[in-house]
Ligand SMILES: O=P(O)(O)OC[C@H]1O[C@H](OP(=O)(O)OP(=O)(O)O)[C@H](O)[C@@H]1O
């Protein structure tokens with residue numbers, strides 16, 4: 431199955447010069463969405479993963495079904511101001527803007543093996559912030575899994591020492 435055929439590329443969104451990789455067209459197709467989650471789950475099954483963590487919002491769309499497929503818990507990493515409990519927070523830059531992410535302090539226990547999941551790796555800002563937060567809580571990061579990697583933005587360089595898997599590259 432060629433996953434790229436199911437991803438819509440939208441020029442100049444959300445700002446001029448950005449070629450936006452729209453995964454809603456892929457999510458709309460049940461067998462293709464299932465194939466994405468199955469491929470990721472097959473890669474990580476048997477690695478002793480305790481939790482999958484994914485950043486809001488598109489990280490939930492990949493991370494939560496992946497956690498379900500692996501039979502482990504899911505940790506939502508949310509944009510600042512959304513979580514009701516005690517949080518740790520960190521700011522970061524994106525391909526098109528700035529944001530701040532937060533996690534509940536009690537969402538990961540020290541030593542737990544955590545897999546990070548998101549739809550797309552671009553500059554790596556979101557995931558390096560996610561790594562930073564998980565490490566502050568003592569989580570042991572097993573790897574980072576993406577549907578898409580924009581290799582021309584060299585996000586992997588920011589994720590030194592982390593095992594990165596992506597199913598589709600641009
Ligand atoms: O590697 P980076 O340069 O950090 O970019 C990748 C991130 O950008 C997008 O999320 P966005 O912040 O647009 O939020 P959304 O998931 O709520 O659409 C995407 O889902 C990744 O999380």
Ligand SMILES: Nc1ncnc2[nH]cnc12
Pocket residue numbers: 448449450451452524525526550552553580
């Ligand atoms: N080009 C892009 N397409 C979709 N999501 C993104 N997040 C950061 N850059 C992106």
